[in-house]
Amino acid sequence: MEEWLRPNYRMKSIGEQDFAFHSHAQFEVYFFHQGDCKYLIHHSIYDLQPGDIIIMNGLTAHRANPSKFALYERSVVHFSPDWIYPVIEELRMPELLSPFKEMNNCLLRGQDEGERERILQSMKTMDHLMNEDSAFMMKPEVEAELKILLLTILMQIYKLSKKENQHLAMPKSEKVLHVEKIAHFIQTHFKKSISLEDISSELNLSKFYLSRIFKEVTGTTVMNYVMTCRLNQVKFDLEMYPDRTLVEIATESGFESQAHFSRFFKQRVGMTPSVYRRQKLKS
Structure with a gap:
């Protein structure tokens, strides 16, 4: 239930x-x-x-x-x-x-x-x-x-x-708007190699400033958010594309090292990618 x-x-x-x-x-x-x-x-x-x-x-x-x-x-x-x-x-x-x-x-x-x-x-x-x-x-x-x-x-x-006025855009501070731009950039680029330098250059913000405000507003670091986006993509693909290999899914989601991917997945999810896939496909 x-x-x-x-x-x-x-x-x-x-x-x-x-x-x-x-x-x-x-x-x-x-x-x-x-x-x-x-x-x-x-x-x-x-x-x-x-x-x-x-x-x-x-x-x-x-x-x-x-x-x-x-x-x-x-x-x-x-x-x-x-x-x-x-x-x-x-x-x-x-x-x-x-x-x-x-x-x-x-x-x-x-x-x-x-x-x-x-x-x-x-x-x-x-x-x-x-x-x-x-x-x-x-x-x-x-x-x-x-x-x-x-x-x-x-x-x-x-x-x-x-009803009218239920979901109008809410006024947001400059800091929050910056963080939304950072998150949007990550969401659209996490499948590629991405660094603080890349984000800093793209958004014309200093690495120190963008790191500080992102952690302050979201409660997590910029690079942890990048890894979370990759992990969620992997979890979705493992369930939706059972014929694709783990290496293909990990690589296309932005993980450059298979060993690092396996360790990170097990640390965050509590099981290996293959076990996760089997459980999802059974259910």
Whole structure:
């Protein structure tokens, strides 16, 4: 069940917890409650406000960068579109998934307390049901209730996405705009050999300045972001192209050394690339 649906209601943390870049096959609904947090998705950076909702397709690398000095509280639901689609198809409402497919990992911000409260209440009930005894959770009526709750969330998000002023461009500081340009350059060049010097020259920023502001805004280093982009590309290709060799996939994703690729992959993912591929193809 957790591969199809994973709700987490009002998670709280503070201090030294590290939120690494990650990606996943599930769609994601992220609700920000409180804290001081910047959120990086692809090459967009959002300075979050309480009540903000981010909708993501999941495959794009993303991470939160909350302040270590403020309580960070959020609610999140991951769900498989394949799990809910038969119900959506039966209802003849395929547009309920359109915000996740067409809005390019969008932030929704506004004063629509009614819709937001219905989303939160559905998340809360969903989280409670998923934490019940596993034997109880396997009952068909429980799965049906979970699907109804998810449909409620999707309906509210669809309504929010259609309202004016919900996803207008937010004013951003010069520093954040610089970091977005750095991230965009990396996203479009990570498959090639890339260095701080290359980025510095392309964007006309000093290596010291771009390194400092990127770490300050995103919580990670420039070169770690480069490696994360490469890793996410490899993980996607391992699953989508089973006939291609590990060497081909690693090389085309920007890894110049096969030995370094294997060590890095196992260190970050916890298993070898070949084991990862076998597990994904089985599922």
